[in-house]
Amino acid sequence: MTGLRPARSATLPYLRRTDYPARLAQAAREARAPREPDAPTVISTFAGRGGSSTGYHMAGFRELLAVEWDAHAAATLRLNYPGLDVYHGDIAALSVQETLERTGLKAGDLDLFDGSPPCTGFSTMGQRQLDDPRNQLFREYVRLIDGLRPRTFVMENVAAMTFGKMKTIYQEAMEALRAAGPGYRTVSGVLNAGYFGAPQLRERLIVIGVREDLNLTPTLPAPQCLPSTVREALTGLPDTPDGMTINDVYLPVWTRCPPGRDFGDLHPKGHLFSHRKIHPDRPSPTIVKTVGVDRQGRANNGMYHWRWPRLMTIPEIKRLGSFPDDYQFAPTGDPIHDFLNAWAGTGNSVPPLMTRAIARHIRETILQH
Structure with a gap:
């Protein structure tokens, strides 16, 4: 090999x-x-x-x-x-x-x-x-x-x-x-x-x-x-707080977590390692298919923006996964399912x-x- x-x-x-x-x-x-x-x-x-x-x-x-x-x-x-x-x-x-x-x-x-x-x-x-x-x-x-x-x-x-x-x-x-x-x-x-x-x-x-x-x-x-870095990759996309915002349980951890680190680095037992705040001036880490969103659209697991307390948006994830901007994921009629399907589809893909x-x-x- x-x-x-x-x-x-x-x-x-x-x-x-x-x-x-x-x-x-x-x-x-x-x-x-x-x-x-x-x-x-x-x-x-x-x-x-x-x-x-x-x-x-x-x-x-x-x-x-x-x-x-x-x-x-x-x-x-x-x-x-x-x-x-x-x-x-x-x-x-x-x-x-x-x-x-x-x-x-x-x-x-x-x-x-x-x-x-x-x-x-x-x-x-x-x-x-x-x-x-x-x-x-x-x-x-x-x-x-x-x-x-x-x-x-x-x-x-x-x-x-x-x-x-x-x-x-x-x-x-x-x-x-x-x-x-x-x-x-x-x-x-x-x-x-x-x-x-x-x-x-x-x-x-x-x-x-x-x-x-x-x-x-x-x-x-x-x-x-x-x-390329995340910031370079996302050039031209809207930079707003709109999206799947992090829930109140994890918001204090997000606030204390430096960009480029996961929440497990701050937890005394290393828990919450599947939560990561992305660093804008480094390449993206591997996008995994698993992301957590509750029925109210509040994030409880995944890759978070470095500036805004939310998950990365699907347009941002597509850029980081090298999918074209106009690539479409089939709609299901449920915004939460649409988000999860698009994220998993990008995370599962080469x-x-x-x-x-x-x-x-x-x-x-x-x-x-």
Whole structure:
């Protein structure tokens, strides 16, 4: 495994970009642009609310199919990409033959197969649960690779797979991926989204596979830049106290908590560590899917603004997650549910600009050869 955690050496060509909003807007325009006739093709599985899909669109790929079981996520994909074929259902029920028929492909034609299958229950260590449904989801991902025989694949997962007890799961997963179809050469490493355009320090395990008969060795993309700060990323958005304000129980803690710290730093027993006041002059920490809002719209968990006693707003979270400003999350008719769905959708996603960098790298180093 190759790990990428860039050192801040003066000899390395890393630049801090201060034009993040403009770069994100340009990437959004590229995502909506007509596809070239020879645009590479991609299928996204475990597509969620469209983080990876958006990244592939930004990189000029033609997405032929998105596979997602969650109803709100599938509705969000259709809302943003009305021409996209969305398979809303269990991936286990999607056959290779149906996939080929829906995309008009033959086995071996697909350029890139993408997905973030859960691997948590896959290990042979300890008490292995053969009926753990999470095992099956990873196996379904491999089953489709085996039948579709794409030229390349990308698998994303949590960085924690690469150490401790999870390392055995990682090794098993890699063996299964390399043995799929005609065989694949793989490279993997922990990449940080902050070094690939997103203003968020989010680490993900990235696995890139290349079909053996192409006789090419896959590589990981090199870091591109230093991450933008939160303040830079939010340039142009309203800076107001309006939003999900923090409830009265936690307001005194928010008041005493310095920016860039979590409430656990002030608690005598380290509790409340899931409450964080964001620092405006640093990159955003990882956006997690869990956020707390009561029925009165008062915040009781999550990432808080440094100036105003409220949660970050959805437009702000989208910027930090590198989603375009005009990206929409399907409405539910309930403002609280809408907020929670949009936050979770951003927190669960691989940042689109990170996926874009990976997709461009694959296009330039593999598919164009």
